[in-house]
Amino acid sequence: MKVDILAFGVHPDDVELGCSGTLIAAVNEGKKVAVVDLTRGELGTRGTAETRKTEAAKAAEVMGVDARENLGMADGFFEHNEANVRKIIAVIRKYQPEIVLCNAPDDRHPDHGRSSKLVSDASFLAGLRKIETELDGTSQEAWRPKFVFHYIQDRYLKPDFVYDISNWMEKKMEAILSYTTQFNTTDASEPATYISNPDFVDVIKSRALMFGKRIGVKYAEGYITTKMIGVTSFDAFIQHTT
Template structure:
């Protein structure tokens, strides 16, 4: 039996999770939550680095984030589809770790893989709750499992978030996890082609986006999320400051 996780964060490429929701992961781990990361592809079509270097970088970033587990489903970068074959792979990993919350890519974005993977994970999360869909892992028939919430983190395009998560105490460590990807971002010591994300300006945009979202709720840094499912509350206690 695999360890049950509270949160399972999906990224279509290694570094998506770090860029999109690593501050949230760090905050949740600090609260004692168990968080896992699943990369759908190895990022093998990336202009800089290779699948091998991305694997090493992802492992280093997982240590920074104190993830309970990180695995890669090795789907074809750029060419995976939202079909039964790929949905079953995601269903298997959701049923393996039984998360209450799933974090995944933006519903639409500059990179076409992002939106496609977002819908793949969302569809698979629903199907994972249907007991008549049978999946077997390590010769064991899996039980049906449907996460309570699917939250899509913001990426390159600015989409209006449904809520934002305060990461002020964890922003520096978020950047540390991103910098584990030495081949992908600005690095004057590398003789690699320049890309959209390898300039110093792109790295500064991470800070600017986090500051902008933080300003919306009166904190220094935040990460934004979109949810298709309405979030309900049954108390205002978390919104009220108690004094003695």
């Protein structure tokens, strides 16, 4: 299945936190969207790999994406090695996205930066035809996404551009709160965490408000790109003029 956007998260809930507003907007524009989680989030303090799987499925339903899968890498201990690069190459060639979204290059959780490099490298290498991969016993054709964008999560990074999600912020929060073991909970049966406190939800909204204010809209998500973006018309700017 070819998609327009393929979003990677190293843990189930990364995509929801970082770029779900963008994905929901894209789905409502009629674009095809798929999500790939690198790990099962099995080292998370709260919940289990099984509960995260159920929550991820619910969040995918809320976002309306066309597909979601998990590559089963080792949470916390996955390496930037040939085996893992090949796994990501294979899934990029499977979905043939025009745009790849992935974790920030630097963040509070060390997995985020490591996965960011892993996905961006695989996105380039997926375009080299002499790297051979198979899917269900069939050889895959080379495919390189046109752009790789890194969504901003916990640590503040200055975005290269922001995406207006004003119409979809409520839906984004619904997707995030699908992870009932992780967010907005005072359940004391497991240890409290940095993200479980209900105040963390306010942080998510505040970040979106801050990015939105920079372009004169209510809410936005921020992205980093190493590839320069070109435009063919000033209309792309005029529509955001306030």
